Amino acid sequence: MGGCVGKNGGGDDSDDKIDFKGGNVHVITSKENWDEKISEANRDGKIVVANFSASWCGPCRVITPAYVELSEKYPSLMFLIIDVDELMDFSSSWDIRATPTFFFLKDGKQLDKLVGANRPELEKKIVSFADGLAQHVN
Template sequence: MGHCMTKYVNDEDDPNHKIEFASGNVHLITTKESWEEKVSEASRDGKIVVANFSASWCGPCRMMAPLYCELSEKYPSLMFLTVDVDELTEFSSSWDIKATPTFFFLRDGQQLDKLVGANKPELQKKIIAITDLAT
């Protein structure tokens, strides 16, 4: 698929630069239907879903995007989704998102775990633990 960014670039460096939130094996969710389709696909394939609720304007979200992309390539046994809370406001509210980024870990649509905030070591730790559950 695509390649991950290796460097975080902020808007002051390049106002035209856009962080890629859906590269690697990350699927960008733009409708409630695409969410349901991907969650069903993951259940059918026996995959655990890692869902990243973020926003394009959110600095911590932008900082996490390259790592999230790398993790999606490193752990193909998981399904990585990104939901832009501004694009799907009502849907995000139904997940009670209070801060971005918020990561959910789901099996068969049910929440296994959750991480709020841009904590790279904790995200990696939770993904390793979830991967162990999946095998």
């Protein structure tokens, strides 16, 4: 389901920003910022859901409200978003071939990956990881 491969946007980028108001999504703006959040998640025993996205990508825009909603519903996970255009070198180190691409990480290691704006599959994976964490706590 829906994924963008190359920049097809045009015109003025000023209104291309995706809105995360009200969510529990951390916008990653640098490699240092990423490292801080990964350290924080490791310290707190949280699984990280990292969304590699692009402001010009239609499917990314479509999945964002669901991503924000899931971030509020599952505070036991840490939700990050990385703009592949703003952090090109960092994104390419993750071998991103299409947006959105979601990585699920624990202790900095990849547990799972989802490519494309497939809400039911994204939700299923998030619920599975959140439930897994809840079982470890109980």
